[in-house]
Amino acid sequence: MKRIKQLCGAMLLLIASVACEKGDYVKPFREFVEVSFDANKTALRDNGEAIYIAARYNGYPIEWSPGGDGKIKVVEGEGRFEFYDTRNDRIVADTLIDVIPGAEQVFYLFQPTLESPVTFIDPVNAQAGEEAAPEGxxxxxxxxxxxxxxxxxxxxxxxxxxxxxxxxxxxxxxxxxxxxxxxxxxxxxxxxxxxxxxxxxxxxxxxxxxxxxxxxxxxxxxxxxxxxxxxxxxxxxxxxxxxxxxxxxxxxxxxxxxxxxxxxxxxxxxxxxxxxxxxxx
Known part of the structure; x- marks a missing residue:
């Protein structure tokens, strides 16, 4: 029995040695990363009555506070984010995002009325090409x-x-x-x-x-x-x-x-x- 254990240990060391020699590296785990979705400019979030928007990640409901910081904690890598109307379960927006560790990823949703579609907007660059107003x-x-x-x-x-x-x-x-x-x-x-x-x-x-x-x-x-x-x-x-x-x-x-x-x-x-x-x- 002792001999079998020694042989198994030697084989594991050999496999590890060969892998290192080839320069291969397999990441033993995936990091949890936060990505933010700001829904403050959606009527489903801001309508004076209730919050009617929620989120799914890769098809499953996930904790998300559209009335708060908008952060969602997921694993790194590519994932699908779906946003739906809680009154009828209808998907109002979805996107595929490569979530990257260490990157500050913030996405903004816009919906002026409850009847309007939900779209993604870019408040940082949306007016970048517009010249500044003159003084005064x-x-x-x-x-x-x-x-x-x-x-x-x-x-x-x-x-x-x-x-x-x-x-x-x-x-x-x-x-x-x-x-x-x-x-x-x-x-x-x-x-x-x-x-x-x-x-x-x-x-x-x-x-x-x-x-x-x-x-x-x-x-x-x-x-x-x-x-x-x-x-x-x-x-x-x-x-x-x-x-x-x-x-x-x-x-x-x-x-x-x-x-x-x-x-x-x-x-x-x-x-x-x-x-x-x-x-x-």
């Missing part, structure tokens, strides 16, 4: 996905800068008008506007009003006054800070908390229009 100006590309509560065949958007003076009085100043706003991001074009920010003002935001492009009449809220977005965008609080002042925005509808004068009534429910930043450079 901003470039805006705007798309309107809030058409369900805006009854205009052509919608113009008034851009307003809001800030406070030295006595903390609220100041609203018109910046300009974007005419005939596109109904999708891929159909929109950049518009150059003055930034409207007085010297010395560092805390400001942009808000929007909606105008009938045919009649010139403003969109009214439930209270009968001009409707304007309560959620604007604030370039100086973005991270990283936009250096080119080039922005792509889109408008979406979100259900309000209840009956209120500043909301828009549509049927039996009340809504608001939110402006969201897709790209900022």
């Amino acid at each position: 100006y901003i470039k805006l590309k705007v798309a309107n996905y809030a058409q369900d509560v805006i009854p205009f065949s052509q919608t113009d958007v008034k851009v307003i800068v809001l800030y406070y003076d030295e006595n903390w009085n609220e100041i609203r100043a018109d910046v300009g008008v974007i005419e005939n706003v596109a109904k999708a991001v891929e159909e929109a074009s950049y518009v150059l506007l003055p930034d409207g920010v007085p010297d010395g003002v560092t805390d400001y935001q942009y808000i929007f009003e909606f105008i009938d492009g045919v009649t010139g009449q403003p969109l009214l809220n439930y209270g009968g006054t001009d409707y304007w977005t309560t959620t604007g965008f604030t370039p100086m609080y973005m991270d990283p800070l936009p250096m080119k002042n080039v922005f792509t925005l889109y408008f979406v509808t979100q259900k309000g908390w209840g009956e209120a004068p500043h909301f828009i009534k549509n049927g039996d429910d009340f809504y608001e229009i939110q402006s969201k930043v897709l790209y900022a450079d």
Whole structure:
């Protein structure tokens, strides 16, 4: 018995020696790696009601927090990631990715409305070819996905800068008008506007009003006054800070908390229009 053990040991050493001589190396295990999928700009994630998006890895459900850091832990190497609507199990996006140890791999999903398809976007390079706005100006590309509560065949958007003076009085100043706003991001074009920010003002935001492009009449809220977005965008609080002042925005509808004068009534429910930043450079 002892002799058999010695022979087995010798054979194992011989095999290992031959393998080393040939320079062969077989990795004894595969590393676990984190890859991130940012779903914050999907209506399935951000709709004011619930999170309706989940993930599968190589056909199996996997832990993923679309409302958190978006990280998924998997083994290194090629894998298929599927994202599905939890309400009906329908796959809304899928991709094949070679997950690499030590690489920071982050992927971004975009879906402006629940009825829109989910697509992958590249916020780092999407506006790389667009020239910076001149000093004192901003470039805006705007798309309107809030058409369900805006009854205009052509919608113009008034851009307003809001800030406070030295006595903390609220100041609203018109910046300009974007005419005939596109109904999708891929159909929109950049518009150059003055930034409207007085010297010395560092805390400001942009808000929007909606105008009938045919009649010139403003969109009214439930209270009968001009409707304007309560959620604007604030370039100086973005991270990283936009250096080119080039922005792509889109408008979406979100259900309000209840009956209120500043909301828009549509049927039996009340809504608001939110402006969201897709790209900022």
